[in-house]
Amino acid sequence: MPDIVEVVQEIAEEMRQRPDRGEVATYIPELAGVDPNQFGLAVIDTEGHVAAAGDCDVPFSIQSVSKVFTLTLALGKVGDRLWSRVGREPSGSAFNSIVQLEYEHGIPRNPFINAGAIAVTDVILSGHKPREALGEILRFMRFLADDPAIAIDEAVAASEQRTGFRNAALANYMKSYGVLENPVDYTLGVYFHHCALAMSCRQLAMAGRFLAQRGKHPVTGLSVVQPERARRINAVMLTCGHYDGSGEFAYRVGLPGKSGVGGGILAIAPGKASIAVWSPGLDASGNSHLGRIALEALTRRMGWSIFGA
Ligand code: GLU
Numbered sequence: 343m344p345d346i347v348e349v350v351q352e353i354a355e356e357m358r359q360r361p362d363r364g365e366v367a368t369y370i371p372e373l374a375g376v377d378p379n380q381f382g383l384a385v386i387d388t389e390g391h392v393a394a395a396g397d398c399d400v401p402f403s404i405q406s407v408s409k410v411f412t413l414t415l416a417l418g419k420v421g422d423r424l425w426s427r428v429g430r431e432p433s434g435s436a437f438n439s440i441v442q443l444e445y446e447h448g449i450p451r452n453p454f455i456n457a458g459a460i461a462v463t464d465v466i467l468s469g470h471k472p473r474e475a476l477g478e479i480l481r482f483m484r485f486l487a488d489d490p491a492i493a494i495d496e497a498v499a500a501s502e503q504r505t506g507f508r509n510a511a512l513a514n515y516m517k518s519y520g521v522l523e524n525p526v527d528y529t530l531g532v533y534f535h536h537c538a539l540a541m542s543c544r545q546l547a548m549a550g551r552f553l554a555q556r557g558k559h560p561v562t563g564l565s566v567v568q569p570e571r572a573r574r575i576n577a578v579m580l581t582c583g584h585y586d587g588s589g590e591f592a593y594r595v596g597l598p599g600k601s602g603v604g605g606g607i608l609a610i611a612p613g614k615a616s617i618a619v620w621s622p623g624l625d626a627s628g629n630s631h632l633g634r635i636a637l638e639a640l641t642r643r644m645g646w647s648i649f650g651a
Pocket of ligand 1: 404405406407437438456502509534537601602603604628
């Protein structure tokens with residue numbers, strides 16, 4: 343088995359030198375100014391050994407990677423009843439597509455496209471004030487990452503709140519079908535804020551560890567979710583975690599993963615490791631360009647694809 347510390351260093355060096363870096367997301371103005379030359383990678387195995395390189399300690403906007411954690415919280419709150427509000431099939435369309443919602447009567451295809459994540463956020467919000475719901479999400483992230491310093495970047499949240507017309511359209515459309523219970527502004531406010539969580543690769547890999555180790559919290563050993571639920575969240579990540587690029591990601595990387603337009607990806611090698619990679623430039627599907635290439639190199643060299651070496 344190759345040495346993971348060396349492999350991570352090699353990959354970070356290879357990615358630093360590549361000229362093709364993708365395009366930074368500009369539709370959220372605050373993200374448009376992020377330097378595309380950054381690259382970070384952190385791998386934490388199930389025993390807690392860390393291999394990290396590049397800009398692995400620089401906080402970035404995790405954006406849609408937060409949807410893995412809000413899905414976990416919503417399942418904890420309402421259990422499998424969640425699946426009457428949101429589906430679990432790949433969408434085959436863009437992350438912010440509105441056309442499918444009309445065909446499917448306001449029920450989003452899966453919890454990782456924007457419409458689905460807004461519906462999941464609404465479930466977490468019910469019975470709470472927006473501030474309380476956000477507090478719950480933030481506490482959950484700090485608990486999982488074992489790091490009380492994790493925070494929300496208010497400038498990013500405000501930037502998206504000012505310009506998130508497409509998400510407002512999706513939310514209003516779902517509200518018209520009764521899929522959202524709370525005032526649209528409240529649900530969107532919580533959604534924009536959890537997308538604006540700022541975390542480093544090291545913190546994010548730590549937060550994802552419970553999915554690599556059958557639902558157990560890495561430090562306390564307590565159960566975050568049952569093993570069956572961890573397995574199912576991984577399944578939804580594999581099939582839906584990269585929007586319209588989910589098939590390509592499974593083909594090339596072969597791990598459950600969730601991307602965000604900030605350029606981060608959380609990938610899970612079940613029973614082996616939790617991996618976070620960040621490079622801000624995106625490909626045409628809105629997924630980190632170098633992040634995907636780096637993960638492909640990592641799984642190939644380590645033999646970690648769930649489909650075999
Ligand atoms: N906050 C972003 C949006 O709703 C998340 C999209 C993403 O990261 O893919 O547009």
